[in-house]
Amino acid sequence: MGRWVTACAIDDVDEEDVIRFDHEGKVYAIYKSPQGEFFATNGVCTHEHAYLSDGLVMGDIIECPKHNGRFDYRTGAARSAPACVDLATFPVRIEGEDVLVEVG
Amino acid sequence: MAGRVIVGAGECGARAALALRGRGFDGPIHLVGEEAELPYERPPLSKAVLAEDGAPPRQVVNEAALAERSITLHRANPAVAIDRDARIVRLADGGALCYDLLLLATGARPRRLQKDGAEIAGIHYLRHMADCRALRQRLGSGAKLLVLGGGFLGLEIAATARRRGCAVTLIETQPRVLMRGVPADIADVVAARHRAAGVDLRCGVGIAGIAADETGAAVTLADGSRLAGDLLVACVGAVPNTELAAAAGLTVDNGIVVDARLRTGDPAIFAVGDCCAFPLSSRDGRVMRLESWRCALEQAEAVAGSMLGEERPFETVPWFWSDQYELSLQVAGLPEPDHAIVERRLADDAFILFHLDATGRLAAASDIGPDGSIARDIRLAEMLIARRARPDPALLSRAEVKLKGLLAA
Ligand SMILES: Cc1cc2nc3c(=O)[nH]c(=O)nc-3n(C[C@H](O)[C@H](O)[C@H](O)COP(=O)(O)OP(=O)(O)OC[C@H]3O[C@@H](n4cnc5c(N)ncnc54)[C@H](O)[C@@H]3O)c2cc1C
Ligand code: FES
Numbered sequence: 001m002g003r004w005v006t007a008c009a010i011d012d013v014d015e016e017d018v019i020r021f022d023h024e025g026k027v028y029a030i031y032k033s034p035q036g037e038f039f040a041t042n043g044v045c046t047h048e049h050a051y052l053s054d055g056l057v058m059g060d061i062i063e064c065p066k067h068n069g070r071f072d073y074r075t076g077a078a079r080s081a082p083a084c085v086d087l088a089t090f091p092v093r094i095e096g097e098d099v100l101v102e103v104g
Numbered sequence: 105m106a107g108r109v110i111v112g113a114g115e116c117g118a119r120a121a122l123a124l125r126g127r128g129f130d131g132p133i134h135l136v137g138e139e140a141e142l143p144y145e146r147p148p149l150s151k152a153v154l155a156e157d158g159a160p161p162r163q164v165v166n167e168a169a170l171a172e173r174s175i176t177l178h179r180a181n182p183a184v185a186i187d188r189d190a191r192i193v194r195l196a197d198g199g200a201l202c203y204d205l206l207l208l209a210t211g212a213r214p215r216r217l218q219k220d221g222a223e224i225a226g227i228h229y230l231r232h233m234a235d236c237r238a239l240r241q242r243l244g245s246g247a248k249l250l251v252l253g254g255g256f257l258g259l260e261i262a263a264t265a266r267r268r269g270c271a272v273t274l275i276e277t278q279p280r281v282l283m284r285g286v287p288a289d290i291a292d293v294v295a296a297r298h299r300a301a302g303v304d305l306r307c308g309v310g311i312a313g314i315a316a317d318e319t320g321a322a323v324t325l326a327d328g329s330r331l332a333g334d335l336l337v338a339c340v341g342a343v344p345n346t347e348l349a350a351a352a353g354l355t356v357d358n359g360i361v362v363d364a365r366l367r368t369g370d371p372a373i374f375a376v377g378d379c380c381a382f383p384l385s386s387r388d389g390r391v392m393r394l395e396s397w398r399c400a401l402e403q404a405e406a407v408a409g410s411m412l413g414e415e416r417p418f419e420t421v422p423w424f425w426s427d428q429y430e431l432s433l434q435v436a437g438l439p440e441p442d443h444a445i446v447e448r449r450l451a452d453d454a455f456i457l458f459h460l461d462a463t464g465r466l467a468a469a470s471d472i473g474p475d476g477s478i479a480r481d482i483r484l485a486e487m488l489i490a491r492r493a494r495p496d497p498a499l500l501s502r503a504e505v506k507l508k509g510l511l512a513a
Contacts, residue, residue, distance in 0.1 A: 051476055054477070
């Protein structure tokens with residue numbers, strides 16, 4: 001069982017956007033979908049070292065800032081080259097104004 | 105049984121093979137490679153792979169994935185001729201492959217330095233993993249390196265060599281680095297960063313002579329001064345590998361000429377990547393050849409569709425990036441000297457330039473900054489370029505105005 005930690009407040013992330021969350025030496029990316037739903041993935045691309053929080057969210061897709069590899073941030077699935085290894089995802093829940101992530 | 109034959113097992117050719125399978129093609133696929141390696145990514149060869157002894161190239165696909173998809177890879181066995189009437193590709197080892205459709209993805213090769221019509225020996229170039237290994241071995245951790253050419257490749261090699269502790273002199277005959285396709289304001293930041301790193305940058309110099317062998321290299325400048333080093337790497341442009349196509353009678357004009365579906369004049373032959381000249385949608389269909397990694401990837405996907413009968417024209421905005429030290433620079437679209445430039449400051453050390461044509465249309469965008477700081481804005485700018493937008497220059501210049509908002513407008 002992982003532990004739940006508070007990553008940010010719900011207003012810290014715009015809709016269809018992403019922010020970075022650092023915890024115990026690990027980097028996470030926290031997304032808010034266009035519908036206002038929250039998701040969390042590993043914060044570093046699986047291709048090279050790039051922070052996904054610098055990338056662009058389009059619908060359900062996060063596009064890596066470095067070479068435009070794409071992932072579905074809801075499932076972590078790699079969607080287009082050069083990304084071919086899926087991203088790890090983490091459960092998210094909302095408590096009041098807080099966004100909580102279950103870290104590994 | 106005839107199938108799809110792809111000549112050139114670089115990134116574009118390999119990804120096209122994967123895309124054909126991904127789209128459900130179930131006939132034979134032959135991927136014909138000149139190199140001994142499995143298909144790998146080329147951009148790291150001047151960056152991470154050059155930086156570290158023994159670092160392997162990053163593979164695009166491994167043996168198991170090829171086997172699983174029944175893609176036959178012919179390694180170190182280049183195609184030497186195409187017989188269009190018989191639809192046969194002949195290989196160096198004497199073998200022959202029948203095709204119903206053929207894809208040429210032969211890429212480009214470094215332009216080699218010549219003297220009196222003959223190639224100057226002893227000079228390093230960088231295109232293949234084998235070149236990278238040879239260069240890496242000579243660089244060691246203290247060699248004196250001469251770099252000829254201040255384009256992206258020469259500058260990346262210079263930055264990586266500094267990281268390895270080499271002394272570096274970079275020689276550029278143009279008045280500044282990155283003359284082609286990069287605005288002066290960005291080239292200035294790059295040049296300053298190299299000087300700060302201790303690179304001896306010589307721009308706007310004439311070259312009177314070049315000599316190189318296994319033990320050393322020297323460049324004599326027009327003013328008579330002599331620059332000496334342990335080795336010389338020349339990065340003075342690339343020429344497309346079009347000989348095979350030309351010998352088969354296909355149209356070649358700085359690249360194998362293809363239409364919007366990436367097809368040559370022969371309906372059974374397609375061409376993609378650095379070897380092809382194609383109508384560029386974001387430039388009103390002007391036929392151009394790019395040397396852009398992302399374009400090669402996009403064309404690999406698109407041509408798989410075309411080879412399966414789709415009629416969709418290939419559309420793209422050219423996009424290029426370069427990593428040097430902690431800096432990343434990117435160019436979307438093709439900047440021209442007559443563009444009006446609007447600057448948006450993103451931070452003290454990061455900015456983006458918007459290039460507007462005479463009609464106010466956003467034609468290109470370029471930027472530089474510490475890794476990652478600028479990627480999002482250039483990507484949004486690229487989308488504006490694709491839409492042929494004419495954004496208000498005042499809004500472009502203000503960092504607090506979100507580009508995503510302009511896109512929605
Ligand atoms: C060192 C380096 C760094 C780069 N960095 C960047 C960067 O930072 N950003 C960027 O946007 N772009 C960069 N590029 C450009 C990018 O790598 C190319 O645009 C891309 O590799 C083009 O892919 P391609 O498959 O068309 O050609 P290539 O990668 O050149 O592959 C062509 C392949 O075909 C083979 N071949 C040729 N003739 C034959 C034949 N007759 N039979 C069989 N095989 C044949 C070649 O050996 C080669 O393996 C870089 C290029 C180099 C060399
Ligand atoms: S680092 Fe993410 S696509 Fe290359």
